[in-house]
Amino acid sequence: MKKLVLATDNENKINEIKDILSDLPIEILSKAEIGLENLKVIEDGKTLIDNSLKKAREISKHTDYLVVADDTGLFVEKLDGNPGVYSSRYAGEDGNDKKNVELLLKNLNGEESRAYFETVICLITEDKKEYIVSGKCFGKVLATVRGENGFGYDPVFLPDGFDRTFAELGSKQKNEISHRRKAIENLREILIQLLGEKDENTCGK
Template sequence: MEKRKLVVSTGNQHKVEEIKNILEGLSIEVVSKKDVGLGDLEVIEDGETLEENSLKKAKALAERLDYMVLADDSGLFVDILNGEPGVYSSRYAGEEGNDKKNNNKLLEELQDIPLKERNAKFKTVIVLITEDKESTIVYGECKGKVEFEPKGKNGFGYDPLFTPDGYDKTFGELGEEIKNKISHRAKALENLKEALKNILEVD
């Protein structure tokens, strides 16, 4: 039986591998948009929410392909900053994907705030659109605190600043193996796996 293709709306091969690992065992072949010749498809993420951005990216792919497609959006929501950086996490300091600048801006915003008031949560929203254009949305979140300085060299984004609840190390220090079990994206992907099992059974 031929595996059904699942095209991920990302150019980040690291993210594709992570999704492959979690969905292992399902009759699905996970590929990136580049693998199906749509590497240059850029979608402006101007939604007000993670859901809007994920849906926008997924629909842009679904309109061009007959495969299942998947898009996600993630953000760090800091309670005392009214949920900032939130949907703007990857461009918080004004430049897309400059982790260092984004981390520095976050630390500036939280200057003089004691640790007990530095509560935050990482959230991920994943949108899956099937071949018959039905959408499924799944969520994942991971609560923790924002540290006073970056710690650890692993991960990306705000990982060196974020210590998940129940741990005394940041995602930057904990490393891939633990992060991939407890992170917001890992939880959302586990929920996606359950949704995909149902979709595969029905079909």
């Protein structure tokens, strides 16, 4: 069975990926489970791809397993795409979810705006080939906070086709439509192809 290391120790991310990939012959591990819990990567890239690649490459230096890393951003139309790649540190390196949301609403000055979330995932194979997939969720940023669930910008993001924010939907329903879910589904297709190629090569010998 192949082993796949996630460049995260976030239990929610790990469980979501495990669920979507549960039917594949892959054992999913956190970086802590291979002894890299203290490995920190500075996310200073100018794009989501830059950051996800940087994290994946750093982990891949220390293992011969499959490696997956992701980065996510909220892109707001009226703010020229900001906070974008800087979403997690929008209010500064010492900021947090609450401060990030407060700054976002302040900069929108009481207005709503079209926006989308995007998650980019980088996969590095055992032989160091790199694959990039992504997923988006479109909607709008509200002028006020709504909901108690979720994290990040969930309380102000209203996905298209819904009358509740991500924070009001709850994790189960959010995860069914989220940008991260779509990206992981695309990752799943790449892994199926890789596993199929391995099986074909094995049968051909």
